[in-house]
Amino acid sequence: MDVGQKVRVCRIRDRVAQDVIKKLGKVGEIKGYKMTDGSAIGLVVTFDDQSSTWFFEDEIELVS
Numbered sequence: 001m002d003v004g005q006k007v008r009v010c011r012i013r014d015r016v017a018q019d020v021i022k023k024l025g026k027v028g029e030i031k032g033y034k035m036t037d038g039s040a041i042g043l044v045v046t047f048d049d050q051s052s053t054w055f056f057e058d059e060i061e062l063v064s
Helices: none
Strands: 006-009 027-035 041-047 052-055 060-062
Touching (some): 027 052
Antiparallel strands (some): 006 027, 006 060, 027 041, 041 052
């Protein structure tokens, strides 16, 4: 997945704050990458409400 692509949040694998859970099913745009714990890379996604958070690649899907 690349910066600028539109994605939909399709699952959330960890327990997170309620505001992140509300992003499930929402479409956003990949704005960058985030190093997580040294073994994975997250994707920073920004949404229409200007909020952003990061997700693992298996938590989002490309929107065509």
